[in-house]
Amino acid sequence: MLIVACSLAPGAAATAGPAESLSEKFAYCQDCHGPNGQGYRGFYPIPRLAGQQTQYIENQLRAFLERRRKNAIMLNVAHGLHGNMAAALAARFNAAKVAPIGGAPQTLAAQGKDIFDHGIPEKDVAACAACHGPAAQGTGEIPRLAGQLYEYVVFKLVNWSKERGQIASQPDTSLIMEPVAHSLSRSEAQAVAAYVSSLR
Ligand code: HEC
Ligand code: HEC
Structure with missing residues (x-):
């Protein structure tokens, strides 16, 4: 009932049309994630997506949507992505080249660097480089950390x-990643x- 009512609302008709273009959606993501996806230091730290692995981005959008990953803002955002929009946005962000904000x-x-390269043997912590790559570029479902x-x-690691x-x-x-x-x-x-x- 509610869905029917929404789709008949004048505003809904507008967003289902040309406003749903890839560029429009990308601009919406940029509002929070920064003009080149470099991340934004606001009230919450908003992560860098520039250069991020496409598979990782798509995986996380699914995790937000299915509430396996808890975040109210991104749950809403992920709800608004249909068809192959998530894949197309992931490809755009992956291709973005921008220096870390530092x-x-x-x-x-x-x-x-010592922890990243060698882990912490006495605590049985594996080297981050073993999975995230020697230059922290990530691969597939393993995220890039360079420039994040x-x-x-810090916030992600302590709240995992x-x-x-x-x-x-x-x-x-x-x-x-949990252990x-x-x-x-x-x-x-x-x-x-x-x-x-x-890291760049
Ligand atoms: C209203 C602000 C806002 C908008 C708009 C927004 N995001 Fe986010 N996004 C966030 C915040 C905040 C986080 C961090 C969530 C957390 O702390 O777990 C995030 C996290 C993410 C992550 C996880 C990144 C990682 O490193 O794990 C992805 C992927 C993502 N957003 C993609 C997008 C895409 C694609 C769009 C556009 C369709 C978008 N976001 C629009 C605020 C926003
Ligand atoms: C055995 C492989 C493995 C090792 C070793 C590893 N990671 Fe990860 N890491 C992952 C995977 C896989 C993910 C994606 C998890 C997901 O899908 O939620 C991840 C995600 C992360 C994230 C979340 C990034 C984001 O954008 O939200 C951070 C931060 C991170 N790892 C830091 C580290 C650090 C620091 C170390 C070393 C102390 C490390 N990882 C070691 C596999 C690993």
């Missing part, structure tokens, strides 16, 4: 199990976030 405490970066916002990376993999009966790729996030202390998360956020 701003991380650089005093932590050396310790962060410092605040965002509260936000990701929220439907126990539907285990997903977030499980691969790593769980083992890092806040200061270790800050160090590795400082390092990756400055």
